[in-house]
Amino acid sequence: MKEHYEVIKNAFRPLEIGEDRHLEFLEFWEVVEYSKGSFLTESGQVEHYFYVVLEGVQAVYILTPNGDKKVIGFSFDGRFSGIYDSFLKASGSHYFLEALTDSKLLRMNKAQYDSLFELYPEFNEWGRVVHQELLIGRVQREVELITMDAKERFDVFMKRCPEKLLTVPQKYLASYLNMTPETFSRMRKRIS
Template identity: 30%
Template sequence: MERLFEHINKFSEVSEEDLKLIESVVSKKVIQKKDHLLTTGHKCHHKYFILSGCMRSYFVNKKGAEQIVNFGIENWWMTDYDSFVNESISHINIQALENCEVLRLSKSDFDDIVSISPALNNYFRVILEKRHIADQRRIQYMFNMSGEEIFDHFNNSNPDFVQRIPQYMLASYLGFTPEFLSKIRKKKAETGS
């Protein structure tokens, strides 16, 4: 719970009552590597705060290929925002890439705490804004940068991910084929960059 409290305090001025409030509504869950928290066709009823491990959200496209939407590591929230907010059927899967421990927060409890606590409401607003900014930048990079520039930017901004995520998943997230990513890595190894 301390990890979540530290994260909240980083983005919002919260009281002891605020922390007790969120502590009263989250529950700890352990997920084994390769297990899913959410699968396509089900409703997403929770947000998940990652205490340990690495996760991904993805969908399967019309060609049957997995397309990575996002990754999450320690101190990140994972959910299918569309399904969670709109209480609709999910088109996203959320899967553990490593053994994970998460805190889960239900939709009804989330709605309650953000209506009760302005500080927690502010915290979740800031987190959502940061996620939206990251997604917006990713889209801009995909349209404005070369494949090598995209890889360099991602590698420099997220060195932990590159070591923890299989190459084919990283390629999917960056919008590459695994072969293209392999060529970029080979070229970088040859040039020492």
């Protein structure tokens, strides 16, 4: 597990995990692998894990009554993953979490996660700040969905899209931007 210390340390920044405790903290994690197309969690299930991504790209999406996937977000190297609301509330998820590429992740279960806050009260501050960041990010996306048309969403997304994400099929990116693959393709063409 030691080889993953840097990844975990970065993921939890700015929290400083004391030198004395980091070996103990590493014990919380286990490595899991998922192959492309497999599901970490499916709709209806409870999310039992909290993840840090080592390799690969994953997507969270919902399935609408007419069967289209609507992508809510992506996760990749060095970031957290999981169906966070289901995990926190230990209640059934409405989402799918799918590995879009072969993936390797670290995970801990709910009991371990909860014990973090008991064992190390300073994690509460980390939790507060991380939730705050996530919240700001979600509101940002909401504003973009509301105020921008397809062209603007495409342009803004492309400007700040990390390379990794461009390796997944375009239909997932299109869905994340709340447009059809056809529209995405036309936005793309427009540039050249």
